[in-house]
Amino acid sequence: MESKPVLWMVGSEIVPEREQEFNEWYDRVHVPMVLECPGVMRASRYQIVEPVPGLTKYLAIYELANEATIRAVNESPQLLAAREDRIKRFGETDLSIKWRVYYKQITP
Numbered sequence: 001m002e003s004k005p006v007l008w009m010v011g012s013e014i015v016p017e018r019e020q021e022f023n024e025w026y027d028r029v030h031v032p033m034v035l036e037c038p039g040v041m042r043a044s045r046y047q048i049v050e051p052v053p054g055l056t057k058y059l060a061i062y063e064l065a066n067e068a069t070i071r072a073v074n075e076s077p078q079l080l081a082a083r084e085d086r087i088k089r090f091g092e093t094d095l096s097i098k099w100r101v102y103y104k105q106i107t108p
Helices: 016-035 068-074 077-090
Strands: 006-014 040-047 058-064 095-104
Touching: 006 016, 006 068, 016 040, 016 058, 016 077, 058 068, 077 095
Parallel strands: none
Antiparallel strands: 006 058, 006 095, 040 058
């Protein structure tokens, strides 16, 4: 398997009354937890500039070392702990993960 990076992108929504708490937690707690997963090289977050129907307000992009690390990351105890912490803090209704997708690099 080639060793080209993979982008793991996650779209999420949070209820307005918990938005500040969500952003502080995501930056200070969640991203550092995910960066501990083997194969996760970088993380960045974005907020949509102009709302578009069907698109999420928040986007997180994680760069993985390569395709082979996708499974390792998803099965890692670090990611399991990060997901459990998310559910414990925000439940299943206040914070919703709308989609997750992986893109492999085809051109450097």
